[in-house]
Amino acid sequence: PPSAPRSAISNVNETSVFLEWIPPADTGGRKDVSYYIACKKCNSHSGLCEACGSHVRYLPQQTGLKNTSVMMVDLLAHTNYTFEIEAVNGVSDQNPGARQFVSVNVTTNQAAPSPVSSVKKGKITKNSISLSWQEPDRPNGIILEYEIKYFEKDEETSYTIIKSKLTTITADGLKPGSAYIFQIRARTAAGYGGFSRRFEFETSPVSVAASSDQSQIPIIVVSVTVGVILLAVVIGFLLSGSCCDHGCGWASSLRAVAYPNLTWRCGYSKAKQDPEEEKMHFHNGHIKLPGVRTYIDPHTYEDPNQAVHEFAKEIEASCITIERVIGAGEFGEVCSGRLKLQGKREFPVAIKTLKVGYTEKQRRDFLGEASIMGQFDHPNIIHLEGVVTKSKPVMIVTEYMENGSLDTFLKKNDGQFTVIQLVGMLRGIASGMKYLSDMGYVHRDLAARNILINSNLVCKVSDFGLSRVLEDDPEAAYTTRGGKIPIRWTAPEAIAFRKFTSASDVWSYGIVMWEVMSYGERPYWEMTNQDVIKAVEEGYRLPSPMDCPAALYQLMLDCWQKDRNSRPKFDEIVSMLDKLIRNPSSLKTLVNASSRVSNLLVEHSPVGSGAYRSVGEWLEAIKMGRYTEIFMENGYSSMDAVAQVTLEDLRRLGVTLVGHQKKIMNSLQEMKVQLVNGMVPL
Known part of the structure; x- marks a missing residue:
């Protein structure tokens, strides 16, 4: 039989693990070598392991593998696994000796819950539909809430979302005799899972609580309809006056009689609902009533303290132990330390401190980052633990990322990772950016220096102190329209017209891809910012890094399309990278030298523009x-x-x-x- 496979490495992506290894040194003199993967789930306390079970999927397969890589999906979140990779051939079954295998130990990360699989209808009336459902098969954590999206059939652009902490809801205010489509998704600390498939239910054509004299129903319905229309006309007239200036007065009494199920306030109405539910309405993608889960700019708050306490948890300074300084920020030192919260074990954190003698503006800007970060909840976004504002120094406390910034980490480990590991890093960044884009947040300063990486090689987007760039940032340059932006990472339209969108973040993501595949090399090398602007405007693009898969370089070029509408969206980028990870052979075709030359900028060599004499x-x-x-x-x-x-x-x-x-x-x-x-x- 063959000896054990060699140099096995793993890449963990949420609840998926990619394994890659080198063939055995000794094949046993046979050519029929294949591989078998044994999966064990291990208890970190007892040290005991058990077989993973049938819910784990192996891509392409668990046994009879011919290539030297495999991907396991549908693993449990926050779980320790041991994978044993064994090489076998036609005589392995005859071997009386011990199995020869190489083992890899991994710990999975957070993951969003799986979709809700079944929804049952409850009571249905002409204006309402009640629903109930089971918790997802794989919650991957504690379910914090459910989001229920529904709309009238064939009217998908105008939909309503209800948030509920229960597994039951009643959607009211519906049209009689109409079909409605419902979709449900669950949220944990790792974020939202995918929406369930579409479930279609129909309201009753008439009220079941009608009079016993069925012949009177049409007359009653017509009378009530006419009455409601007349009342609506009167109310519309009253609302067009100065109700909010002089108090709603008797008009509110009339409205209360006309619409007993509505709680009236001047300016808008909100349906009475279960306190466990939040209700939001959208039309053509725009919010009709408050409550939608989107990013809120903290600068819109008159009192910045209100914003920070709305989005960030206050931590007692006595719970924090500062251990050592690990860097310096614009506002003060960045330290590593430990946080001990009541009822929880102590764990490592990063601590940003506000230097002594700060101005009120500096304090506001410093805490503004926490107000932004506190709104995000995703495994590829740096997690805010809380803030210290009631004592000095003022602090922002986040999770600790052992390997620091991505650009520095890659420079220190030049050439040390497989292509799949690098693609896994890029996939994590894209996933975080997809989440931010879905939230309506534009980062504006996406670069490898603003990505943090932990000991599991999980990348997380950080540095939300922007929508501006630090005045002393060496990567920033003034634009013709004022303000400083990081030229080498910024899309042409954002440089020229200050047009920052998710599409300009996609351009920056393409530069981050280039940084990762070149192990932290500086984009455009030593060219000046003005030369970069001129060259990009003339259509030049960065060349492919050495040994870069053609599929990845093509994705970079797609991100650098001049027309921002032609660039891929972040969800498309995530999907594309997932396909590449599932099919590693697609990464074996490298960019050839002529392609690298054709895209390289010609007017300014990084090492000088004159000829070398020797x-x-x-x-x-x-x-x-x-x-x-x-x-x-x-x-x-x-x-x-x-x-x-x-x-x-x-x-x-x-x-x-x-x-x-x-x-x-x-x-x-x-x-x-x-x-x-x-x-x-x-």
Whole structure:
């Protein structure tokens, strides 16, 4: 039988795990090697493990695998798993010895609940429908509430949403004899799950509580209808006057008689409802009544303290232990520490502090980030634990991300991850951005430096102190219309016209993709901001990073479409990345060198625009002077000779560090492009 597979690695994405490994060193002299995956669910306290069960799905399959990767989906949230990968061949069953396998231990993350699978109708009248349902099969946590969306059949653009903490609701105010479509989804701390399939129910054509004399029904209905219309005309006349200036007076009494089920206030009405429910109405995508779960700009509050206490939990300073300083922010230090809340175990947190001697504006801006962050609840958005405002220093407390900012982390680990792991990081960022986009929030400063990454390689979007950029941010530049924005990450229309939308965030996401696939390289290298603006406007785009799958680079180019309406939406990006993760073979086709050259900016080389007089001068300019002697000894004594160097040549010369290989090859590519354009003689 074969020996065990080697170098198995995992990539955790919520409740899915992707495994990849290298074939065994010894195949047993046979060619019929395949792989089997054993899945065990382990108790962290007792250390005991049991088989995962039939609910776990394996893509493409659990046994008889021919390729060296597999994806497990439908795992439980916040659960420890051990996966054993075993190589087998035609004689493995005859082997009396112990199994040879490689094992991988993982812990799944938060996950949204699965869809509600069945909905039952209860009491139905001519104006209302009562429904009940079961909790989702996989809640993946405590269900905080349900969201029920319904609309009249074929009128999908005008719909109503009810929020309920119970598994029953009554939708009232419906039309008699009409069909309505209902969909339900559940929410946990990880966010909303998907909507259920559509359930269709119909209201009664007439009231079941009619008079026993059925022949009188048409007359009663007509009379009541005429009466209601007359009352509505009178009420419309009264409301068009100055009711809210002088008090509603006797008009409110009349309205109360006409509409006993409505609680009237000046200006709008809200249906009486169960306190466990919230009700919201939409028409063509616009809110008709207050209550929808969308982002609320804290700057619209007259009193910023009201905003922060509405969206963020106040924490007692005595619950926080500050351990060490890990960085500096605009307003003060950033520290790591621990938080101990009543009834919970102590856990690590990050703490932003407001420096002594702050102005009221600085305090307002500092807490503004908490007011924004506190509205978000998603596994790929940095989680706000709370704020300290009643004592000094003023603090914002968030979850702790062990690996820090994504750009720095990638630079430290250049070339250390598989393509699938990098795609998993990108998928997490896209998922967080989809959530923000759905909430109606535009980030404006999406960049790898503003993504945090934890020990499980889960990426989370952070830095919500924007809709502005710090005045001393080296990445920012003034625009012609005033204000500072991060030019290298910003869409052309946002630079030129301050037109920030989710589509401009998609452009920035394309730059983040490039940063991730190039392990934290600086976009557009050392070009000036003005040169970047000019080049992008003329249609130039960043080249593909080295060894980048063609499918990923094409997605980057899609994100960099000049017409913002042609760019993909974040939900489409998430879907596309999911397909790539499920089908790893689609990532094996790499961008060829000619494609990299055609998209590379030609007018400003990152290492200078003049010709190099010697190989040594060129290597010194890109900080690779240590290799000068090796190049010269192996016959690369002129720039003409250097121009023919390949990646294989570099390895032969002893340039083994991936980061050094990339730096040299990128420099050569840039010079070749300039040669093609008659700019720089090599």
